[in-house]
Amino acid sequence: MKQFKAESKRLLDLMINSIYTHREIFLRELISNASDAIDKLYYRALTDHNLSFNSEDYFIKITVDEAKRQIKISDTGIGMTEAELDEHLGVIAKSGSLQFKKDTELEDGHDIIGQFGVGFYSAFLVADKVTVISKALGAETAYKWESCGADGYVIEPCEKESVGTDIILTVKENTEDENFDEYLDPYKLKAIIKKYSDFIRYPIKMDITHSQLKEGTENEYEEVTEEQTVNSMVPIWKKNKRELTDADYQAFYHEKHFGFDNPLAHVHLSVDGNVSYQAILYIPEKMPYDFYTTEYEKGLELYSSGVLIMNKCADLLPDYFSFVKGIVDSEDLSLNISREILQHDRQLKLIAKNIKTKIKNELEKMIKNDREKYETFYQSFGRQLKYGVYSDFGANKEVLQDLLMFTSSYEDKLVTLSEYVSRMKEGQSHIYYAVGDSIDRVKKLPQSEAVLDQGYEMLYFTEDIDEFAIKMLMSYDGKEFKSVSSADLDLETDEKDAEATKEFASLFENMTSVLSGKVKAVRASQRLKSHPVCLANEGELSIEMEKVLNSMPNGQQVKADKVLEVNVNHEVFKSLQAAYEQDQAKFDLYTDVLYNQARLIEGLDIEDPVAFTNNVCQLMK
Numbered sequence: 001m002k003q004f005k006a007e008s009k010r011l012l013d014l015m016i017n018s019i020y021t022h023r024e025i026f027l028r029e030l031i032s033n034a035s036d037a038i039d040k041l042y043y044r045a046l047t048d049h050n051l052s053f054n055s056e057d058y059f060i061k062i063t064v065d066e067a068k069r070q071i072k073i074s075d076t077g078i079g080m081t082e083a084e085l086d087e088h089l090g091v092i093a094k095s096g097s098l099q100f101k102k103d104t105e106l107e108d109g110h111d112i113i114g115q116f117g118v119g120f121y122s123a124f125l126v127a128d129k130v131t132v133i134s135k136a137l138g139a140e141t142a143y144k145w146e147s148c149g150a151d152g153y154v155i156e157p158c159e160k161e162s163v164g165t166d167i168i169l170t171v172k173e174n175t176e177d178e179n180f181d182e183y184l185d186p187y188k189l190k191a192i193i194k195k196y197s198d199f200i201r202y203p204i205k206m207d208i209t210h211s212q213l214k215e216g217t218e219n220e221y222e223e224v225t226e227e228q229t230v231n232s233m234v235p236i237w238k239k240n241k242r243e244l245t246d247a248d249y250q251a252f253y254h255e256k257h258f259g260f261d262n263p264l265a266h267v268h269l270s271v272d273g274n275v276s277y278q279a280i281l282y283i284p285e286k287m288p289y290d291f292y293t294t295e296y297e298k299g300l301e302l303y304s305s306g307v308l309i310m311n312k313c314a315d316l317l318p319d320y321f322s323f324v325k326g327i328v329d330s331e332d333l334s335l336n337i338s339r340e341i342l343q344h345d346r347q348l349k350l351i352a353k354n355i356k357t358k359i360k361n362e363l364e365k366m367i368k369n370d371r372e373k374y375e376t377f378y379q380s381f382g383r384q385l386k387y388g389v390y391s392d393f394g395a396n397k398e399v400l401q402d403l404l405m406f407t408s409s410y411e412d413k414l415v416t417l418s419e420y421v422s423r424m425k426e427g428q429s430h431i432y433y434a435v436g437d438s439i440d441r442v443k444k445l446p447q448s449e450a451v452l453d454q455g456y457e458m459l460y461f462t463e464d465i466d467e468f469a470i471k472m473l474m475s476y477d478g479k480e481f482k483s484v485s486s487a488d489l490d491l492e493t494d495e496k497d498a499e500a501t502k503e504f505a506s507l508f509e510n511m512t513s514v515l516s517g518k519v520k521a522v523r524a525s526q527r528l529k530s531h532p533v534c535l536a537n538e539g540e541l542s543i544e545m546e547k548v549l550n551s552m553p554n555g556q557q558v559k560a561d562k563v564l565e566v567n568v569n570h571e572v573f574k575s576l577q578a579a580y581e582q583d584q585a586k587f588d589l590y591t592d593v594l595y596n597q598a599r600l601i602e603g604l605d606i607e608d609p610v611a612f613t614n615n616v617c618q619l620m621k
């Protein structure tokens with residue numbers, strides 16, 4: 001059989017320039033290799049009793065020589081022999097680290113990061129020459145590997161005292177489009193390390209120069225260079241929960257720039273199962289200023305073995321929990337070669353499912369144990385939960401229904417649906433709600449009076465999304481929702497209304513024809529106490545929904561089926577009757593004015609304001 005051949009020069013070029021989207025990841029790759037090399041020494045020491053491993057002696061050091069345009073990444077790891085330099089750095093896609101894991105049959109060796117055998121070459125993203133000086137554990141001589149990229153490499157013996165590897169990158173000159181000088185800035189390098197390699201287990205050291213007040217002087221400054229460990233090493237999520245305080249979690253929230261507020265709650269998870277992972281999830285207090293803009297990106301930071309893979313992994317959070325911040329770290333993810341995306345999402349789906357349940361449980365716990373806190377949360381993100389109920393054709397309504405709250409007529413406070421249902425009166429078959437722009441306005445709706453008069457509790461819907469969400473929910477605990485504006489309210493007065501409607505049938509028919517096309521019917525209603533008329537609606541689309549939909553940009557114009565309800569006990573009805581019997585023109589006028597009054601009370605526009613004012617003037621004559 002013939003073996004595939006590859007044009008290695010082209011392959012290297014292709015690989016370097018097409019795998020990675022960000023040049024800065026070269027440092028992540030080289031630091032991960034250095035960490036793997038130290039790990040290998042550690043695992044060797046476990047089985048070789050002649051070796052000891054004192055973790056304090058092991059570190060990674062990054063130095064910059066601006067004049068020579070060089071960055072050096074040194075490690076105190078296991079090093080490479082001449083043969084290993086040739087094989088591991090000379091054969092693309094050969095991973096010495098993967099081999100090591102197999103050879104040593106490491107049970108807990110999943111911490112070793114390397115697996116694809118390509119990361120090293122990302123050095124050429126920023127360097128035009130790469131020099132590797134390495135002394136392997138137990139070897140007499142050190143070797144130097146050097147390459148300027150596609151043309152190949154040379155290996156020769158060299159001097160190096162201690163075991164380990166130095167990788168020296170000679171950074172490219174700036175081009176018109178790209179600034180390579182920035183990689184020679186220690187502060188930039190420090191920031192890259194913090195971003196991707198903050199949780200590498202070994203110290204990553206750098207010499208950082210800063211200016212400080214000269215001792216004994218008042219305003220003379222001097223440059224001081226200090227060796228600093230730049231990475232945090234042990235991530236907070238790998239620490240024992242019992243040793244961490246709320247302040248620790250809060251500090252991490254701020255360090256990660258998750259928000260300026262203090263989170264209301266956090267969940268720290270350490271899961272071992274089909275997929276093992278650790279996570280810290282936060283429920284913020286305040287809505288980020290860009291939350292409802294296209295700028296806002298949901299997602300959790302995703303790590304694999306302590307190395308940052310994705311800044312915002314959106315798949316880990318459903319939209320309705322898009323406010324949650326935090327991190328997830330798992331060793332079980334199958335990464336793609338660039339470590340920028342995931343190969344399979346089976347593990348990710350499992351984690352996401354689990355996280356969803358945990359967030360929900362946390363919020364339910366908050367409702368139960370710290371009502372005030374939950375209400376603070378709900379002021380910020382309640383709307384998002386309602387969107388969650390409405391979107392995806394209600395697919396998530398079961399998950400979310402117990403997290404919903406609305407202000408109710410019972411003490412004018414936020415209540416949950418289960419609290420409402422637990423207080424329902426005998427004979428009350430519906431959960432009643434009224435819709436309007438503000439609580440004040442809702443309370444004054446003529447339609448509300450009858451429901452409140454019967455002593456029924458009523459929910460006030462003041463956000464556009466409320467009624468849409470509730471229509472999607474349809475019922476809660478077997479109780480259907482009912483708008484106080486709907487034509488069939490199921491109240492005890494229904495029978496009387498039917499009788500009165502029959503009694504004045506011809507008058508109502510006449511009104512309907514005067515209002516031709518504007519209302520479906522005119523009926524008598526006892527739910528009106530002090531008002532002469534109101535609008536009710538029939539069918540699925542309510543008057544409030546009509547308002548919301550019609551106000552949307554590019555929204556199609558919709559029309560709810562309206563019914564004009566008339567209070568036959570009102571003084572005005574007598575005048576209407578008199579006009580009906582004696583003066584059709586006056587009757588038309590009255591009908592029009594009453595209809596427009598009902599529209600105004602509903603918060604609807606008057607269709608023809610000029611005609612309306614003329615009509616009012618007519619009445620005053």
Ligand SMILES: Nc1ncnc2c1ncn2[C@@H]1O[C@H](COP(=O)(O)OP(=O)(O)OP(=O)(O)O)[C@@H](O)[C@H]1O
Nearest residue numbers: 033037088095096097114115116117118119120165
């Ligand atoms: N600093 C180092 N010390 C010792 N060995 C190293 C070092 N850097 C690289 N190697 C060896 O070279 C091999 C190839 O490295 P490379 O970064 O290309 O791939 P990898 O780390 O195995 O996989 P990945 O592409 O997933 O990072 C490594 O597997 C390792 O055996």
